[in-house]
Amino acid sequence: MFKGMGGLGDMTKMMKAAQEMQAKMEDLNRQMESATVQGESGAGLVKARATAKGELTGLEIDPSIFVPSEKEVAEDLILAAIKDAQKKAAEKYQSEMQRLTGEMGLPPDFKLPF
Structure with missing residues (x-):
């Protein structure tokens, strides 16, 4: 009646891949x-540090x-440095996500998490 585990084996592979x-x-x-x-403004007069997830962790002001x-x-220099750090954080995060999806054989524009 049951001919092997065909579909079930595929499901097991999918579950393992998902994990x-x-x-x-x-x-x-x-x-x-x-x-x-690190983001900068004013030729380095203001520097902002953030995690690659965008959380501001430090501010250095000449x-x-x-x-x-x-x-x-x-005020403008401080805001510009913070925005620069946040932009770089978003770019780094996106770059790492693309690397990860590429390693998994997914299209580069695949959005994770689902």
Whole structure:
């Protein structure tokens, strides 16, 4: 009546592949939490550090930008450095996701997690 386990064997392979994918995703997320990027503005007068997941972790400001009459310039430089760090974090995360999907034989534009 039952001729082998045909479909069941395929299902077992799919489940194993899904578990491997989940483990790789968890590993990638851990790596992205500890990987850092640095954004800059004002030729390095303001530097912002963030995890590759976009969490701001540090801000370094050259004291020369603290001139009372240039308050708006200092604010703009700080915001620009933060935005640069966040942009670099997003690019790094996307790059790592594409690498991971490529390793799994998935199309480069495949979106993980589902």
